[in-house]
Amino acid sequence: MNDNIVDTITKGDYKYGFVTDIETEVIPKGLNEDVVRLISEKKGEPEWLLEYRLKAYRHWLTLKEPNWAHLSIPEIDYQDIYYYAAPKKNSPKSEKDIDPELLKTFDKLGIPLEEQKHLAGMAVDAVMDSISVKTTYRENLAELGIIFCSFNEAVKNYPDLVKKYLGTVVPYTDNFFAALNSAVFSDGSFVYIPKGVRCPMELSTYFRINAAQTGQFERTLIVADDDSYVSYLEGCTAPMRDESQLHAAIVELVAHDRAEIKYSTVQNWYPGDKDGKGGIYNFVTKRALCKGISSKVSWTQVETGSAITWKYPSCVLLGDNSVGEFYSVAVTNNYQQADTGTKMIHLGKNTKSHIVSKGISAGLSQNSYRGLVKVSKNADGARNFSQCDSLLLGDKCGAHTFPYMDIHNESAIVEHEATTSKINEDQIFYCNQRGISTEDAVGLIVNGYAKEVLNKLPMEFAVEAQKLLQVSLEGSVG
Amino acid sequence: MSIEQSYIDIFKQYRDVLKRNSGAPMDALRDAAFESFQRRGFPTRRMEAYQYTDMKEAFAVDYGMNLNRIALTEDFRCEVPGINAYLFYVVNDTFFCPPESEKYLIELRKKGVSIGSLREYSETDPELVAKYYGKAAVCGTDAIIDFNTAFAQDGFFLHVPKNVVIDKPIQLICVMSGNVPMLGTQRNLIVLERSAQAKLLLCAHTRGEWEQLSNRVTEVFVGENAIYDHYKLENTHSKSISVANLNIRQQSGSEIIVNDLTLHNGLTRNRIQIDIDGEHCQTTLSGMAIGDAKQHIDNTTLINHHRPNCKSRELYKYVLNDEATGAFSGKIMVAEGAFKTEAYQTDRNVCMSPNARMYTKPHLEIYADDVKCSHGASTGRIDETALFYLRSRGIPEEEARMLLMFAFVSDVLDNIRIEAVKDKIRMLVEQRFRGELSHCNSCGVCK
Numbered sequence: 001m002n003d004n005i006v007d008t009i010t011k012g013d014y015k016y017g018f019v020t021d022i023e024t025e026v027i028p029k030g031l032n033e034d035v036v037r038l039i040s041e042k043k044g045e046p047e048w049l050l051e052y053r054l055k056a057y058r059h060w061l062t063l064k065e066p067n068w069a070h071l072s073i074p075e076i077d078y079q080d081i082y083y084y085a086a087p088k089k090n091s092p093k094s095e096k097d098i099d100p101e102l103l104k105t106f107d108k109l110g111i112p113l114e115e116q117k118h119l120a121g122m123a124v125d126a127v128m129d130s131i132s133v134k135t136t137y138r139e140n141l142a143e144l145g146i147i148f149c150s151f152n153e154a155v156k157n158y159p160d161l162v163k164k165y166l167g168t169v170v171p172y173t174d175n176f177f178a179a180l181n182s183a184v185f186s187d188g189s190f191v192y193i194p195k196g197v198r199c200p201m202e203l204s205t206y207f208r209i210n211a212a213q214t215g216q217f218e219r220t221l222i223v224a225d226d227d228s229y230v231s232y233l234e235g236c237t238a239p240m241r242d243e244s245q246l247h248a249a250i251v252e253l254v255a256h257d258r259a260e261i262k263y264s265t266v267q268n269w270y271p272g273d274k275d276g277k278g279g280i281y282n283f284v285t286k287r288a289l290c291k292g293i294s295s296k297v298s299w300t301q302v303e304t305g306s307a308i309t310w311k312y313p314s315c316v317l318l319g320d321n322s323v324g325e326f327y328s329v330a331v332t333n334n335y336q337q338a339d340t341g342t343k344m345i346h347l348g349k350n351t352k353s354h355i356v357s358k359g360i361s362a363g364l365s366q367n368s369y370r371g372l373v374k375v376s377k378n379a380d381g382a383r384n385f386s387q388c389d390s391l392l393l394g395d396k397c398g399a400h401t402f403p404y405m406d407i408h409n410e411s412a413i414v415e416h417e418a419t420t421s422k423i424n425e426d427q428i429f430y431c432n433q434r435g436i437s438t439e440d441a442v443g444l445i446v447n448g449y450a451k452e453v454l455n456k457l458p459m460e461f462a463v464e465a466q467k468l469l470q471v472s473l474e475g476s477v478g
Numbered sequence: 479m480s481i482e483q484s485y486i487d488i489f490k491q492y493r494d495v496l497k498r499n500s501g502a503p504m505d506a507l508r509d510a511a512f513e514s515f516q517r518r519g520f521p522t523r524r525m526e527a528y529q530y531t532d533m534k535e536a537f538a539v540d541y542g543m544n545l546n547r548i549a550l551t552e553d554f555r556c557e558v559p560g561i562n563a564y565l566f567y568v569v570n571d572t573f574f575c576p577p578e579s580e581k582y583l584i585e586l587r588k589k590g591v592s593i594g595s596l597r598e599y600s601e602t603d604p605e606l607v608a609k610y611y612g613k614a615a616v617c618g619t620d621a622i623i624d625f626n627t628a629f630a631q632d633g634f635f636l637h638v639p640k641n642v643v644i645d646k647p648i649q650l651i652c653v654m655s656g657n658v659p660m661l662g663t664q665r666n667l668i669v670l671e672r673s674a675q676a677k678l679l680l681c682a683h684t685r686g687e688w689e690q691l692s693n694r695v696t697e698v699f700v701g702e703n704a705i706y707d708h709y710k711l712e713n714t715h716s717k718s719i720s721v722a723n724l725n726i727r728q729q730s731g732s733e734i735i736v737n738d739l740t741l742h743n744g745l746t747r748n749r750i751q752i753d754i755d756g757e758h759c760q761t762t763l764s765g766m767a768i769g770d771a772k773q774h775i776d777n778t779t780l781i782n783h784h785r786p787n788c789k790s791r792e793l794y795k796y797v798l799n800d801e802a803t804g805a806f807s808g809k810i811m812v813a814e815g816a817f818k819t820e821a822y823q824t825d826r827n828v829c830m831s832p833n834a835r836m837y838t839k840p841h842l843e844i845y846a847d848d849v850k851c852s853h854g855a856s857t858g859r860i861d862e863t864a865l866f867y868l869r870s871r872g873i874p875e876e877e878a879r880m881l882l883m884f885a886f887v888s889d890v891l892d893n894i895r896i897e898a899v900k901d902k903i904r905m906l907v908e909q910r911f912r913g914e915l916s917h918c919n920s921c922g923v924c925k
């Protein structure tokens with residue numbers, strides 16, 4: 001393969017690397033109980049939530065950073081991070097009140113925040129640094145009884161719902177980063193779909209880290225009541241900076257009887273430069289609880305950004321006949337490292353899960369799939385099929401698979417398949433023969449390779465994801 | 479007192495005895511290995527490599543260790559085996575040549591083959607032993623290997639000089655024996671020089687129903703273009719614990735088959751590491767385990783592709799019944815620069831009862847781009863339609879199940895290249911499925 005082509009690809013630029021000059025309110029660096037109290041106070045939170053944060057903080061102090069992943073994580077100084085940063089002019093009453101700089105930012109991001117973009121038919125919640133900036137389309141949704149608002153508002157307006165579900169899927173004791181998030185989370189999105197409602201539009205959140213040296217700790221909670229349906233999209237970007245920034249989010253999904261949640265992510269945090277300097281550390285805990293019978297949760301992710309990714313969107317299949325799905329494309333380039341995958345915990349009877357993971361590694365990156373399929377003793381008739389393929393572009397990168405299968409039930413059928421290879425020279429040659437340049441051929445082949453996953457994304461995102469794939473690997477093999 | 483401490487005390491107390499009862503090359507590594515063990519202690523389940531088997535528990539029993547090498551009073555006899563092979567024994571950890579095999583020793587030694595007790599050879603030919611001892615199972619890499627290196631006194635030694643082909647398989651029967659709980663630290667060293675060929679059938683057995691822990695480390699060096707077959711059959715009893723490490727290093731153009739079969743056991747932890755140090759090597763690694771009652775079988779394998787143009791194939795199958803636990807953790811590493819590697823791994827498991835458990839962990843770590851690697855793993859139960867098909871043709875359900883089980887494991891058995899051994903093992907597996915094979919005493923491989 002042509003070296004120049006690989007070079008060009010690996011030099012694909014990060015086009016979201018701008019910094020928005022917005023006045024930001026930050027609190028002092030570092031983390032202690034006072035900071036936790038201060039965050040809670042700034043948010044005007046009720047006592048119970050402060051208690052929850054403090055409990056999480058005290059638990060976090062007892063924990064150590066996880067080191068089992070196939071990642072080399074530079075030491076993170078948790079006292080050198082701003083735990084709260086908010087654009088100063090916030091709580092807009094109408095679109096006119098929104099800081100124009102902010103609007104420009106979201107324009108650059110291509111978020112359909114403005115009226116004209118309503119045609120895109122998306123309800124958007126945008127979270128910048130730690131504050132939810134704007135939630136569009138709320139009124140239309142409210143008519144159907146759908147609640148879609150920032151987490152902060154939800155705490156104020158729907159405390160019972162938040163209290164009922166917060167931490168039920170990812171308890172603060174879950175892991176190091178979940179405990180950290182539970183202590184200092186600043187905002188996020190909250191979605192509640194009432195019984196029997198099919199959400200008529202895609203709900204969407206854009207996350208952006210803007211201020212320097214801040215960490216972003218958002219929290220998303222989606223509850224789908226009986227017989228409801230919702231499709232939720234999440235996108236992320238960050239400016240280019242030399243120092244690394246921490247992003248430790250929690251996403252909790254709860255699906256009741258026969259409810260279906262489709263959660264899609266296009267993750268494009270700043271991956272660091274070509275020498276591996278800077279970039280976002282993306283340490284995220286995402287988990288869904290299929291609580292009711294015949295409920296279904298589907299995770300789709302396209303991971304192209306972040307210097308280090310540590311992320312395992314999981315499904316706990318508690319209800320009988322519930323279904324969990326995980327579709328992932330993870331692209332790593334330069335010095336990026338990704339350790340991502342899923343956990344499917346089969347607890348109910350006749351539960352099904354399907355995993356498709358496509359890893360693409362280029363440059364000097366390391367890309368790992370790590371997954372667990374667990375079938376508990378009572379999960380009769382559980383069925384799983386996993387497929388994880390890796391594509392290597394270049395001889396300095398690594399692709400790894402670490403699937404775990406723990407089967408405690410004899411009626412379960414669990415299958416796993418994995419392959420690792422590079423792009424076949426024959427395929428490139430075939431395309432060349434037909435007048436397609438090597439670069440285009442690689443693009444074609446990579447896109448074809450990832451198609452199975454991209455097809456699962458909602459339309460608007462699929463286009464974006466495809467473009468992202470091209471940017472990430474531009475001029476490379478494909 | 480911690481479990482480690484009791485062994486540390488024994489080591490300190492018997493340091494001189496250990497030296498007296500082993501050769502210089504074995505003793506040379508002892509202190510470093512002990513120091514490493516003392517620092518690490520036994521592996522815990524928190525460690526990735528030992529996630530499924532509790533080593534501390536295995537070593538916790540108050541075992542006797544025959545460090546003074548008191549001769550066994552038991553009169554050990556075995557009938558002429560059903561297969562045509564050179565037959566030798568390792569009782570606990572002592573190499574033992576039955577009178578009828580003495581002629582074989584002479585015959586093989588005439589060809590230049592060094593075969594016999596590792597302790598003896600480490601005294602008579604220390605240079606040869608020192609050249610290889612501890613070079614495949616390197617101390618400091620694993621606490622169990624450290625433990626073995628610290629306490630090892632004897633075992634089996636085989637050195638096949640270049641271009642020598644051993645015509646018949648060597649059958650090595652490893653028996654744990656004693657009338658108190660025993661811990662045997664067995665150390666085997668097998669070296670095949672360039673273009674040499676040998677086949678080894680290692681049968682692990684027990685006598686007596688005591689708690690017995692066999693800690694076996696086998697190092698194998700396969701020279702350029704050499705061909706080596708390693709078959710292991712474990713058939714012991716429910717109180718028996720076996721912790722076995724098999725470390726193989728392959729040179730260019732060599733070819734190996736490793737087949738590890740577990741029929742009856744108590745708790746077994748096998749770790750196989752194959753380092754492919756040369757180009758154009760062929761590696762076949764396979765294994766099978768049949769578990770019922772409370773058997774625990776843990777197979778951990780690692781194939782290291784260090785060099786380009788090598789092929790490895792791995793196949794493991796488990797059949798688990800009652801409350802048996804199976805664990806398979808297979809890793810394939812392809813190092814940077816190991817281009818044109820082909821590595822395939824398959825693990826298939828059948829659980830027959832609601833309480834059987836299977837843990838599977840097939841790992842691939844790949845640092846080179848021009849490779850073909852895959853792994854497949856599945857856990858399920860017997861295909862109901864196949865069962866129905868057989869029953870609809872008048873085959874009783876029990877018989878049909880048995881047939882399907884037998885068919886399920888038969889491709890592992892196909893990886894045995896000695897016809898007589900294959901037939902014998904097929905028969906044993908069939909007996910095992912029929913429940914006619916209770917344990918060691920009736921297996922008959924050595925009878």
